[in-house]
Amino acid sequence: MKSSKTRPATKVTLGMVAEHSGVSPSTVSRILNGTAVVSQEKKDAVDRAIAELGFVPNPIARVLAGGRSLSVGVVTQAIDSPYYGVALRGIEEVLDAAGYVPLFASGHWNAKEEQRCIDTLRARRVDGLIVLTGRLSDEALRKLGKELPVVVTGRNLKASGLYSLNFNDFEGARLATHHLLSQGHRKIAFISGDPVHPDAQERLRGYRAALEAAGVKYKPALVLPGMFHEESGLMAVERLIDSREPFTAIFAANDQMAFGASLALYRRGLRVPDDVSIVGFDDLAGAAHSIPPLTTIHQAGLELGRCAAQALLDLLADRKPTAQLPEPRLIIRSSTRGA
Amino acid sequence: MKSSKTRPATKVTLGMVAEHSGVSPSTVSRILNGTAVVSQEKKDAVDRAIAELGFVPNPIARVLAGGRSLSVGVVTQAIDSPYYGVALRGIEEVLDAAGYVPLFASGHWNAKEEQRCIDTLRARRVDGLIVLTGRLSDEALRKLGKELPVVVTGRNLKASGLYSLNFNDFEGARLATHHLLSQGHRKIAFISGDPVHPDAQERLRGYRAALEAAGVKYKPALVLPGMFHEESGLMAVERLIDSREPFTAIFAANDQMAFGASLALYRRGLRVPDDVSIVGFDDLAGAAHSIPPLTTIHQAGLELGRCAAQALLDLLADRKPTAQLPEPRLIIRSSTRGA
DNA sequence: TTGTACGCGTTATCAT
DNA sequence: ATGATAACGCGTACAA
Numbered sequence: 010m011k012s013s014k015t016r017p018a019t020k021v022t023l024g025m026v027a028e029h030s031g032v033s034p035s036t037v038s039r040i041l042n043g044t045a046v047v048s049q050e051k052k053d054a055v056d057r058a059i060a061e062l063g064f065v066p067n068p069i070a071r072v073l074a075g076g077r078s079l080s081v082g083v084v085t086q087a088i089d090s091p092y093y094g095v096a097l098r099g100i101e102e103v104l105d106a107a108g109y110v111p112l113f114a115s116g117h118w119n120a121k122e123e124q125r126c127i128d129t130l131r132a133r134r135v136d137g138l139i140v141l142t143g144r145l146s147d148e149a150l151r152k153l154g155k156e157l158p159v160v161v162t163g164r165n166l167k168a169s170g171l172y173s174l175n176f177n178d179f180e181g182a183r184l185a186t187h188h189l190l191s192q193g194h195r196k197i198a199f200i201s202g203d204p205v206h207p208d209a210q211e212r213l214r215g216y217r218a219a220l221e222a223a224g225v226k227y228k229p230a231l232v233l234p235g236m237f238h239e240e241s242g243l244m245a246v247e248r249l250i251d252s253r254e255p256f257t258a259i260f261a262a263n264d265q266m267a268f269g270a271s272l273a274l275y276r277r278g279l280r281v282p283d284d285v286s287i288v289g290f291d292d293l294a295g296a297a298h299s300i301p302p303l304t305t306i307h308q309a310g311l312e313l314g315r316c317a318a319q320a321l322l323d324l325l326a327d328r329k330p331t332a333q334l335p336e337p338r339l340i341i342r343s344s345t346r347g348a
Numbered sequence: 349m350k351s352s353k354t355r356p357a358t359k360v361t362l363g364m365v366a367e368h369s370g371v372s373p374s375t376v377s378r379i380l381n382g383t384a385v386v387s388q389e390k391k392d393a394v395d396r397a398i399a400e401l402g403f404v405p406n407p408i409a410r411v412l413a414g415g416r417s418l419s420v421g422v423v424t425q426a427i428d429s430p431y432y433g434v435a436l437r438g439i440e441e442v443l444d445a446a447g448y449v450p451l452f453a454s455g456h457w458n459a460k461e462e463q464r465c466i467d468t469l470r471a472r473r474v475d476g477l478i479v480l481t482g483r484l485s486d487e488a489l490r491k492l493g494k495e496l497p498v499v500v501t502g503r504n505l506k507a508s509g510l511y512s513l514n515f516n517d518f519e520g521a522r523l524a525t526h527h528l529l530s531q532g533h534r535k536i537a538f539i540s541g542d543p544v545h546p547d548a549q550e551r552l553r554g555y556r557a558a559l560e561a562a563g564v565k566y567k568p569a570l571v572l573p574g575m576f577h578e579e580s581g582l583m584a585v586e587r588l589i590d591s592r593e594p595f596t597a598i599f600a601a602n603d604q605m606a607f608g609a610s611l612a613l614y615r616r617g618l619r620v621p622d623d624v625s626i627v628g629f630d631d632l633a634g635a636a637h638s639i640p641p642l643t644t645i646h647q648a649g650l651e652l653g654r655c656a657a658q659a660l661l662d663l664l665a666d667r668k669p670t671a672q673l674p675e676p677r678l679i680i681r682s683s684t685r686g687a
Numbered sequence: 688t689t690g691t692a693c694g695c696g697t698t699a700t701c702a703t
Numbered sequence: 704a705t706g707a708t709a710a711c712g713c714g715t716a717c718a719a
């Protein structure tokens with residue numbers, strides 16, 4: 010029985026291919042990696058042998074011998090993050106198309122764990138690294154970049170072997186706030202993210218800039234601390250309501266907090282958008298199907314992943330990365346309306 | 349300057365540890381792997397040398413030499429799935445605690461891609477495999493189990509080297525439907541999942557069983573096809589409303605479709621739960637913060653991941669896995685009320 | 688209990 | 704352009 014499925018039943022090695030096609034192992038290796046010019050004649054013979062034998066190179070042996078592993082490490086913060094999850098998909102997509110395999114590891118927003126991830130990944134000899142908005146110091150990242158190609162998001166570092174990709178959080182927040190302002194809202198609450206996070210600071214800046222541009226006085230009582238998750242958004246609004254500080258709109262520094270905020274409003278009998286308008290940030294998958302569909306700032310997670318992977322591929326191929334993230338866009342849905 | 353951080357600046361090998369402690373490489377290896385009994389004296393010397401040199405075994409070389417890779421392949425369907433995402437976190441968590449590293453790959457609900465993932469993972473010499481509800485045939489899985497330890501979810505296969513973990517979808521659906529019934533609902537629509545999916549069939553069975561037990565006649569016009577995503581839930585309800593088939597409650601085969609259904613209701617001016625009650629299935633992270641908070645069947649994704657990983661660890665250690673998934677539980681929130 | 692020698696499958700170096 | 708040979712770092716027979 011001749012099986013058309015070419016999956017190696019018994020391990021077939023490069024050496025066997027060499028023998029089968031009457032050339033030396035080195036030649037086979039050269040053909041596989043395009044390391045040197047080989048006569049068309051031998052190339053054909055080897056290709057045929059590879060097909061006949063169903064040979065698949067052993068990536069383990071390859072890397073031990075000093076070759077590339079064709080794998081890249083991706084350190085994210087939580088493998089199940091609704092935002093970064095889609096970024097991972099983007100990374101997977103473009104890496105796969107280029108023959109690379111992603112190795113994911115989660116740092117859990119903890120510099121120490123993150124360092125452990127990186128150590129593990131490097132022990133596994135990844136060819137490069139993508140770090141999604143980590144807690145590591147810029148210095149540590151810079152040093153890392155000297156040792157292997159690295160792409161980081163959420164930073165603005167520049168160095169050879171290190172490429173940064175950053176969203177314009179400031180502009181996104183400005184856009185969101187301006188949208189509310191343009192609809193006549195003046196008492197706009199802001200649910201901030203974890204201040205440790207640079208993104209959170211930028212978004213606060215954007216909020217303030219929009220206010221200022223519109224001649225609306227910034228009121229500290231209207232900015233509530235949050236932690237980027239639903240519960241914190243909910244509690245922020247509860248506190249806000251209890252404080253009796255009047256407001257007609259809320260801008261949450263991310264969608265998850267916006268969801269929590271909506272729920273708090275719902276519980277207090279306040280209607281969105283009739284009683285209060287609300288805008289989020291990120292445009293998570295769920296934003297379009299929340300009730301009401303959430304007006305938000307689109308921060309393309311998928312694009313983020315794709316760009317990061319593409320940039321790393323460039324670095325790996327000794328090309329200069331040019332990937333740029335798209336500018337944030339306001340997505341108007343149904344959670345906002347005139348004051 | 350003496351750095352307390354013990355990260356190998358220069359690669360330190362097992363051989364160097366051997367030399368540094370005056371023993372042979374084999375002895376070091378034995379100590380590392382507990383392969384044989386070694387005198388306490390040498391053991392201490394080696395341990396000291398390891399600490400002093402900051403030695404970290406090279407996993408690549410280790411596996412090439414025939415040892416374990418301490419990595420396990422995890423094939424999921426989409427790296428950004430809201431349900432499986434948390435399962436991945438559970439897997440990561442228990443694997444990590446045992447010194448294993450997960451390698452994630454996405455099959456995208458496609459048997460061919462799934463097979464590719466498995467081939468890649470095996471080429472990377474994973475010690476075992478976790479397959480989350482794949483499209484692969486039972487036969488293929490059985491064969492795989494003969495070659496390396498495998499844990500699958502969403503199936504009921506039994507074989508040595510192969511462990512299955514399955515939720516009681518039937519019971520979950522029965523519970524959900526019964527809840528609606530017990531509140532006086534009689535015209536209960538069911539938004540089904542993709543029928544290709546065994547889970548979807550089981551849930552339909554559970555729905556019918558509950559109906560029958562309550563003496564309510566099953567009405568085909570009340571079951572709408574869905575595809576497990578929001579949009580399909582939304583369209584299902586639109587069709588249902590347009591069909592003018594009366595209904596007072598909806599049971600969606602998963603939360604995502606329930607969200608979509610809620611949105612359709614909202615758009616048509618129908619209130620949840622005042623006009624129609626709705627219950628979902630899965631208990632996604634977002635279910636608790638949707639508006640209104642969704643009554644649903646808790647299918648512990650985190651537990652699923654943990655159990656799968658634990659079972660694989662057992663298999664790997666030649667223990668008999670005993671992990672069992674918890675029974676589905678009804679989580680009553682605010683999307684359901686009396687008819 | 689411990690050490691020696693070899694092999695894992697590939698790439699890199701150095702010849703030719 | 705091609706081949707022989709030596710690594711890569713570790714595990715494991717086998718011998719002692």
